[in-house]
Amino acid sequence: MKIFHENDASTEPLKGKTIAIIGYGNQGRPQALCLRDSGLNVIVGSIKDASFGKAVADGFEAMPIAEAAERADLIQILLPDEIQGDVYAKEIAKHVGKGKILCCSHGFSIVFKRIVPPKDADVIMVAPKSPGSEERKEYERGFGVPGLIAVYQNPSGKAKQYALAYAKAMGYTRAGVIECTFQQETYSDLSASRRCCAAE
Numbered sequence: 001m002k003i004f005h006e007n008d009a010s011t012e013p014l015k016g017k018t019i020a021i022i023g024y025g026n027q028g029r030p031q032a033l034c035l036r037d038s039g040l041n042v043i044v045g046s047i048k049d050a051s052f053g054k055a056v057a058d059g060f061e062a063m064p065i066a067e068a069a070e071r072a073d074l075i076q077i078l079l080p081d082e083i084q085g086d087v088y089a090k091e092i093a094k095h096v097g098k099g100k101i102l103c104c105s106h107g108f109s110i111v112f113k114r115i116v117p118p119k120d121a122d123v124i125m126v127a128p129k130s131p132g133s134e135e136r137k138e139y140e141r142g143f144g145v146p147g148l149i150a151v152y153q154n155p156s157g158k159a160k161q162y163a164l165a166y167a168k169a170m171g172y173t174r175a176g177v178i179e180c181t182f183q184q185e186t187y188s189d190l191s192a193s194r195r196c197c198a199a200e
């Protein structure tokens, strides 16, 4: 198993690209803030009044999801897993294709085919092994939480570089980043949730 650290990654592949954070909740807010603080261009796509307002209050350009998806080079879907498939079909799918990078922080929608991206788009996962509040706190104190990266589709040949760049901008490479597959992350997360439920 390879663990990626600071010197294994550069944010350069994402410099000058537009990153759309779709959903400004537990993960969306800390990811948007950390990416911006690392010098990347971030916009926010949201349909809910509450999170839309929070993003604007934090100084982001916020807009409807379809508009953010259209403008972005990298689309990071950070909506609740149960609604991702519907929102993708209605708002995002038409803006995903050649030259675009589709990203997530949990593989559920891709593994269970709620989202079926076109073959000419890169598809990656960059996921923290931590809740959003912790990842922001760790980033602000100059460190980071551990993370996972995975590549599902790589038509550009640069998908892993994009995933590592994102992970570095989030501070994850300071703690260590493990490469896995979408299936490994999804099934291990689901079985961990089941163990937690059984223990309650």
Ligand SMILES: NC(=O)c1ccc[n+]([C@@H]2O[C@H](COP(=O)([O-])OP(=O)(O)OC[C@H]3O[C@@H](n4cnc5c(N)ncnc54)[C@H](OP(=O)(O)O)[C@@H]3O)[C@@H](O)[C@H]2O)c1
Binding pocket: 022, 023, 024, 025, 026, 027, 028, 046, 047, 048, 049, 050, 051, 052, 077, 078, 079, 080, 081, 083, 104, 105, 106, 127, 128, 130, 131, 132
């Ligand atoms: N939570 C974690 O710590 C964690 C850790 C690792 C990975 N992940 C993954 O990260 C992704 C996002 O999870 P999350 O916990 O950040 O989600 P979340 O906080 O529950 O929701 C994210 C955003 O979705 C919006 N939203 C909720 N219902 C909606 C609807 N029906 N239509 C449109 N927007 C809606 C919320 O808006 P409002 O704020 O206005 O309600 C919020 O901005 C998931 O794939 C999850 O598995 C989460």
